[in-house]
Amino acid sequence: QKEVEQNSGPLSVPEGAIASLNCTYSDRVSQSFFWYRQYSGKSPELIMSIYSNGDKEDGRFTAQLNKASQYVSLLIRDSQPSDSATYLCAVNMRAGNNRKLIWGLGTSLAVNP
Amino acid sequence: KAGVTQTPRYLIKTRGQQVTLSCSPISGHRSVSWYQQTPGQGLQFLFEYFSETQRNKGNFPGRFSGRQFSNSRSEMNVSTLELGDSALYLCASSRGDTQYFGPGTRLTVL
Numbered sequence: 114q115k116e117v118e119q120n121s122g123p124l125s126v127p128e129g130a131i132a133s134l135n136c137t138y139s140d141r142v143s144q145s146f147f148w149y150r151q152y153s154g155k156s157p158e159l160i161m162s163i164y165s166n167g168d169k170e171d172g173r174f175t176a177q178l179n180k181a182s183q184y185v186s187l188l189i190r191d192s193q194p195s196d197s198a199t200y201l202c203a204v205n206m207r208a209g210n211n212r213k214l215i216w217g218l219g220t221s222l223a224v225n226p
Numbered sequence: 227k228a229g230v231t232q233t234p235r236y237l238i239k240t241r242g243q244q245v246t247l248s249c250s251p252i253s254g255h256r257s258v259s260w261y262q263q264t265p266g267q268g269l270q271f272l273f274e275y276f277s278e279t280q281r282n283k284g285n286f287p288g289r290f291s292g293r294q295f296s297n298s299r300s301e302m303n304v305s306t307l308e309l310g311d312s313a314l315y316l317c318a319s320s321r322g323d324t325q326y327f328g329p330g331t332r333l334t335v336l
Contacts, residue, residue, distance in 0.1 A: 145323050156316055156327040157269075201269070205323045213282050214259070214325060218268040 116140065117204050119217035127225050132189040134220050136202030139183070145205040146178055146185045151219065152198045160187070160200075192224045227253060230319050230328035238334045244305040247331045251298050251319030257281070258300040259325060260292060261316040269316070275300055307335045 116139045126132045134148075145164050149157035163169045163176040163185065175188040185204075189196055199219040206215045231250045239245050251258050259282075260272040271284035275294035292302040298319075304311055312335045318325035 147324065156314075156330045159324065159326065162324055203325075208282055211281055212323070213271070213274070214323070216269045216271075 115217075116206060116215045117202055117217040119200075119202050119220045121218060122221040123223050124220055125223045125225060126192050128192060128194060130192050130224075132192045132196065132222055132224070134187040134189075134200050134202075134222065135184060136186065136204075136217055137184045138202075138204040138206070138215070140204065140206040140215075141180075141183065143180075143204045143206050146176070147203040147205075147214070148174075148176060148185075148187045149201040149203065150196075150198045151201060157201055189222075192222075194224050194226050197222055197224050230317060230326055232315075232317050232328040232331050234331060235329060236332045236334075238336060239307050240336050241307055241309060243307050244303060245307060245333060246301055246303045247315055247317075247333075249300045249302075249317030249319075249328060251300070251317075252321075252326060255319035255321045255326075256298050257320045258294055258298065259318045259320070260300070260302050261318070262286075263314045263316060263330075264312075272302065304333075309335050311335050 118137045147162045148160040151157040163178045169176045173190045177186045199221050201219045202217040203214050233248045257276045259274040261269045274282040278294045289305045294300045315331045317328045
């Protein structure tokens with residue numbers, strides 16, 4: 114089992130719809146979780162972080178964390194064509210005596226006008 | 227506050243050459259991580275430096291090396307370049323566990 118798993122997509126939604134992106138992780142004691150957006154040819158940019166169970170909202174974005182089920186999701190409300198990108202999930206996990214950010218392969222999102 | 231900067235932005239090298247990439251973190255950030263990204267492979271972790279010490283290392287051959295200076299700036303070096311080293315090399319700085327990425331260096335090996 115991969116440490117952080119995401120559906121590769123592409124996920125296609127119409128403009129104005131809600132896009133739902135999911136991520137599961139293997140380390141039960143992980144404490145911090147991140148969503149990044151990456152446009153083609155560009156570097157990843159942080160959308161939001163989440164540390165506690167439940168929902169965290171920032172504008173049109175909502176991150177949802179369920180530690181018992183080991184998943185974190187990102188909802189994008191009122192999706193716009195400019196949201197078309199690859200969304201990366203990252204989880205801070207144990208790595209020996211340290212911690213390391215483990216990345217999913219990303220989900221490609223296409224928002225159709 | 228200025229973001230993470232990487233130089234050069236683009237680089238073309240030939241097989242067998244070596245290359246050095248540079249990363250300047252956000253002011254106050256002491257941790258710098260390096261990643262390689264190729265199409266379909268996602269972000270592959272190379273190494274992380276904190277206060278001039280390598281804290282974590284990925285599964286890359288010894289041709290890939292790095293270092294960090296006392297001002298937190300970091301360099302990575304790739305020796306004896308291979309065609310498969312063509313990729314986007316990303317640097318990320320952090321204070322705590324949130325990483326912020328630079329624009330990347332696009333390396334092409336011919």
